Amino acid sequence: MKDRAVRALAARQQCAGASVLLFRGDEVLLVERGPGRAGAGLWSAPGGHVESGESAEMAARRELLEETGLAAAALIEVAVHPVRLTSAEGAPVTCRVTVFAGYATAAARPVAGSDAADARFVPLSGIGALSVTPGLPALIASARAKLQGNR
DSSP states (O other): OHHHHHHHHHHHTEEEEEEEEEEETTEEEEEEEOTTSTTTTOEEOSEEEOOTTOOHHHHHHHHHHHHHSOOOSSOEEEEEEEEEEEOTTSOEEEEEEEEEEEEOOTTOOOOOOTTEEEEEEEEGGGGGGSOBOTTHHHHHHHHHHHHHHHO
């Protein structure tokens, strides 16, 4: 009985997420997290929770569309990134976020969805001037290198 309770608690303290880094030339698509969301006011890759029955890639594509109005063509998996959050009950939760990367078309024009305060392509040289989620600059660099190696 005690083992079952421990496993149930562990399951509640973990979650799965997915995000997308979409590149257009020397820019990357980022969203500003909206009010009431985890990381509100910070810039991040579009993404969110993996829902029941979804693969990580399906979730990444859904979140990209919901948060920016954009769809991605080919995506590659570039990393699994741990993100620490706090549950509604105040307990620590670690989400394993699978990060995908791809290229946007030159005509892509993001529009912030309900989860985002803003969505835009940001010059890679301007990332340092933004307040971003932990680990984002390294993920961007890694994703870009993996995409370029995949060409």
